[in-house]
Amino acid sequence: MGDCDDAVHRLYHFLDGELDDRKRADIKRHLDECNPCLEAFDFEAELRVVIAQRCREQVPDRLRERIAQAIQHESIHPEGGGGLPTL
Numbered sequence: 001m002g003d004c005d006d007a008v009h010r011l012y013h014f015l016d017g018e019l020d021d022r023k024r025a026d027i028k029r030h031l032d033e034c035n036p037c038l039e040a041f042d043f044e045a046e047l048r049v050v051i052a053q054r055c056r057e058q059v060p061d062r063l064r065e066r067i068a069q070a071i072q073h074e075s076i077h078p079e080g081g082g083g084l085p086t087l
């Protein structure tokens, strides 16, 4: 599990579309074998969808703050609870 930090870090770039196909494949392989990273990935991916949808209708600052806090909480307590934080 030593490469998890690196994998999670790369997930952000993956989500931003900054990785090439080979690195994408590496991450996909890691996600297949590593549940914590897969959950982190799902969480981030879902947030992106929510944010993208809400941005079209203008996100209230308060919601943006709560999302930022949830992401921060997730990175400070990566194993806390195991489920998605309630937004």
Ligand SMILES: [Zn+2]
Binding pocket: 001, 003, 004, 005, 007, 030, 034, 035, 036, 037
């Ligand atoms: Zn991992």
